[in-house]
Amino acid sequence: VTLLIKTDIERGNAWADALTANYPELKTVNWPYKGDPAKIDYALVWQPPRGELKRYPNLKAIFSVGAGVDHLASDPDLPEGVPVVRMVEPGLTAGMSEYVVLAVLNHHRFILDYAAQRREKVWAEIPQLPAEARQVGVLGLGVLGRDALETLKPFGFRLAGWSRSPKSITGVTCFHGSGGLGEFLAGSDILVCLLPLTAETTGILDKETFAKLPAGAAVINVGRGGQLVEEDLLAALDSGHLSGATLDVFQKEPLPKKHPFWTHPRVFMTPHIASMTVPESAVRAVVANIQRLEAGEALQHVVDLKRGY
Numbered sequence: 001v002t003l004l005i006k007t008d009i010e011r012g013n014a015w016a017d018a019l020t021a022n023y024p025e026l027k028t029v030n031w032p033y034k035g036d037p038a039k040i041d042y043a044l045v046w047q048p049p050r051g052e053l054k055r056y057p058n059l060k061a062i063f064s065v066g067a068g069v070d071h072l073a074s075d076p077d078l079p080e081g082v083p084v085v086r087m088v089e090p091g092l093t094a095g096m097s098e099y100v101v102l103a104v105l106n107h108h109r110f111i112l113d114y115a116a117q118r119r120e121k122v123w124a125e126i127p128q129l130p131a132e133a134r135q136v137g138v139l140g141l142g143v144l145g146r147d148a149l150e151t152l153k154p155f156g157f158r159l160a161g162w163s164r165s166p167k168s169i170t171g172v173t174c175f176h177g178s179g180g181l182g183e184f185l186a187g188s189d190i191l192v193c194l195l196p197l198t199a200e201t202t203g204i205l206d207k208e209t210f211a212k213l214p215a216g217a218a219v220i221n222v223g224r225g226g227q228l229v230e231e232d233l234l235a236a237l238d239s240g241h242l243s244g245a246t247l248d249v250f251q252k253e254p255l256p257k258k259h260p261f262w263t264h265p266r267v268f269m270t271p272h273i274a275s276m277t278v279p280e281s282a283v284r285a286v287v288a289n290i291q292r293l294e295a296g297e298a299l300q301h302v303v304d305l306k307r308g309y
């Protein structure tokens with residue numbers, strides 16, 4: 001069984017080493033691959049060039065290195081009938097929940113304001129609010145959204161979530177569909193976006209959404225840059241309707257040097273690092289799935305490409 005690996009350069013060997021340790025019979029080859037394309041059974045990829053995966057006539061499954069599969073779903077030449085599997089692994093989930101807690105607490109504890117005061121050498125207290133005075137609303141109740149909410153529970157925030165289909169989660173007020181979005185937003189003092197990028201979620205963080213949030217709300221985008229209308233966010237921050245934003249993903253990555261987000265005092269930003277797949281734990285998920293398929297069983301976490309996630 002041969003697996004083609006295309007990840008980022010630094011982690012290429014980490015993946016191959018971890019895979020071989022978990023599945024000694026598995027042969028791994030790195031992209032770019034100059035051998036016979038017919039020999040490739042599986043591909044584990046991050047942002048492959050458009051049309052690349054069509055070159056392998058015997059591909060049985062495509063594994064995304066990341067949770068998001070927009071880098072694959074957007075390829076018009078993706079081979080038909082080959083299942084695409086998104087990444088679900090404990091390291092990636094834990095990393096995202098850490099980041100969401102960090103970002104929520106940053107806004108809750110006025111860290112942007114204290115950073116501004118520090119620049120001006122101002123020593124002044126801002127009255128603190130108890131956690132239960134704020135509602136954290138998470139857009140997307142998938143693997144990552146649900147874990148982030150669970151991780152937030154001990155802090156005492158009121159919690160809410162929004163998804164496509166109805167959900168019931170203890171301690172979380174759940175909303176769904178376009179009908180539930182308005183009420184969900186109206187209660188979200190800190191809004192976290194953990195949606196996959198699809199035709200329906202593109203541009204969902206726009207001026208209409210921001211207008212429905214309570215005055216002084218904060219927005220955390222850890223989904224995808226395509227979900228945020230950047231100029232609408234800037235307008236909502238500059239008008240004072242939104243108090244701040246934490247951004248990890250952007251329309252264009254790397255963020256262009258001239259982009260106003262780099263220096264905006266109400267923006268905290270990171271370079272798409274909210275969470276990264278951990279090869280050592282992720283290979284167990286990939287190997288288990290390959291073994292499942294090789295044994296004639298169904299793959300887990302297969303993406304519905306029509307739905308886009």
Ligand code: NAP
Binds near residue numbers: 069163222223272
């Ligand atoms: P997932 O398990 O597939 O969950 C997706 C959730 O979004 C589901 O609850 C789904 O609703 C909801 N959803 C999708 N389309 C919707 C719509 N049109 N309206 C309302 N809800 C909708 O995905 P995940 O593993 O949690 O990952 C979520 C995303 O996080 C990824 O796609 C990726 O873009 C992003 N991510 C970012 C980073 C980073 O470092 N910044 C790292 C990892 C992942 P249903 O439950 O009803 O289907």
Ligand code: GLV
Binds near residue numbers: 068069087276
């Ligand atoms: C990272 O952005 C991922 O989708 O895992």
